[in-house]
Amino acid sequence: MRRHSRARPFRVAWLxxxxxAGAASAQPLVPxxxxxxxxxxxxxxxxxxxxxxxxxxSSGRIDPGAERFDRLLRDTIRYKxxxxxxxxxxxxxxxxxxxxxxxxxxxxxxxxxxASERGVLVSVDWKKTARGDFRLPRGKPLILGGQPYEDGxxxxxxxAE
Amino acid sequence: MSExxxxxxxxxxxxxDGELPFWKRRRVARHLARDAxxxxxxxxxxxxxxxxxxxxxxxxxxxxxxGIRAQLPTAPRPAPLDAxxxxxxLTSWLPGWLGAAIATASxxxxxxxxxxxGDAAPVESLRWLDSKGKPVMVLQDDRDATIIWVLxxxxxxxxxxxxxxxxxxx
Numbered sequence: 001m002r003r004h005s006r007a008r009p010f011r012v013a014w015l016x017x018x019x020x021a022g023a024a025s026a027q028p029l030v031p032x033x034x035x036x037x038x039x040x041x042x043x044x045x046x047x048x049x050x051x052x053x054x055x056x057x058s059s060g061r062i063d064p065g066a067e068r069f070d071r072l073l074r075d076t077i078r079y080k081x082x083x084x085x086x087x088x089x090x091x092x093x094x095x096x097x098x099x100x101x102x103x104x105x106x107x108x109x110x111x112x113x114x115a116s117e118r119g120v121l122v123s124v125d126w127k128k129t130a131r132g133d134f135r136l137p138r139g140k141p142l143i144l145g146g147q148p149y150e151d152g153x154x155x156x157x158x159x160a161e
Numbered sequence: 162m163s164e165x166x167x168x169x170x171x172x173x174x175x176x177x178d179g180e181l182p183f184w185k186r187r188r189v190a191r192h193l194a195r196d197a198x199x200x201x202x203x204x205x206x207x208x209x210x211x212x213x214x215x216x217x218x219x220x221x222x223x224x225x226x227x228g229i230r231a232q233l234p235t236a237p238r239p240a241p242l243d244a245x246x247x248x249x250x251l252t253s254w255l256p257g258w259l260g261a262a263i264a265t266a267s268x269x270x271x272x273x274x275x276x277x278x279g280d281a282a283p284v285e286s287l288r289w290l291d292s293k294g295k296p297v298m299v300l301q302d303d304r305d306a307t308i309i310w311v312l313x314x315x316x317x318x319x320x321x322x323x324x325x326x327x328x329x330x331x
Contacts, residue, residue: 076300076308097179111179121288130297130311132290140304142286146297146311
């Protein structure tokens with residue numbers, strides 16, 4: 001009986017030590033480095049470039065940033081000047097909606113729905129103008145135009161990188 | 162109760178379509194994380210949307226024009242308007258050869274090309290397009306670019322000033 005009462009504090013001390021050791025092993029002392037094996041994997045983000053142009057019948061110049069699009073447009077659309085109003089790089093997750101404010105005050109919205117080796121399937125909504133789904137291979141621009149702006153028209157170009 | 166359910170349903174639709182403001186979106190997202198029924202509801206909304214889209218894309222548009230034209234009465238063509246009375250042409254932006262080729266009543270263009278095709282990567286980007294009642298032209302859809310032009314009436318504004326240079330460039 002006497003022996004039992006002497007052993008009891010030791011047993012309690014051992015239990016406390018074991019509990020502390022268990023708790024310490026459950027929580028790493030050093031937080032995981034970003035990119036390490038235990039870190040949460042980063043979501044792959046899709047890279048888009050949105051360019052807003054103003055095509056005008058007034059004589060003017062072709063902005064250097066618009067020359068590539070001028071080569072694509074000049075045979076099909078009539079204009080005398082082509083200005084870059086806005087150029088944005090956007091990194092977007094799948095099913096994330098991205099907005100680009102246009103000079104008209106409206107939003108150009110797009111949402112990548114699917115990505116594969118054939119390109120990115122994107123849902124596009126240009127308020128009061130058009131909406132639709134497009135599969136964009138890398139480097140192939142989607143050029144949407146026709147909304148009146150100032151003396152000309154707005155052109156919105158969406159490219160998946 | 163049913164009104165509440167209807168509102169909740171509308172909110173989930175708006176959430177799915179990304180139309181909610183930030184704070185409301187967060188609230189719905191938190192609710193979704195807790196409520197399995199709401200999660201199922203959102204999943205079914207997405208499923209129905211995908212199904213409708215698939216059906217719309219797979220519908221072959223029948224060419225009814227020949228039949229319609231056969232039933233139309235023949236009438237003399239009205240005299241052209243004077244140049245002063247003429248409305249601004251929607252196609253003034255397009256070169257003459259292209260403007261002449263426009264079919265004006267393309268409310269919604271659905272292109273099934275590229276859907277369900279074989280292994281070869283389709284060249285066309287356009288899956289479906291809704292121009293909200295306006296005439297629209299797919300000017301190009303090949304390897305180089307997809308060019309889509311919505312034909313809107315030009316604005317008639319008294320101010321003819323233009324912004325200078327690249328002021329709006331971000």
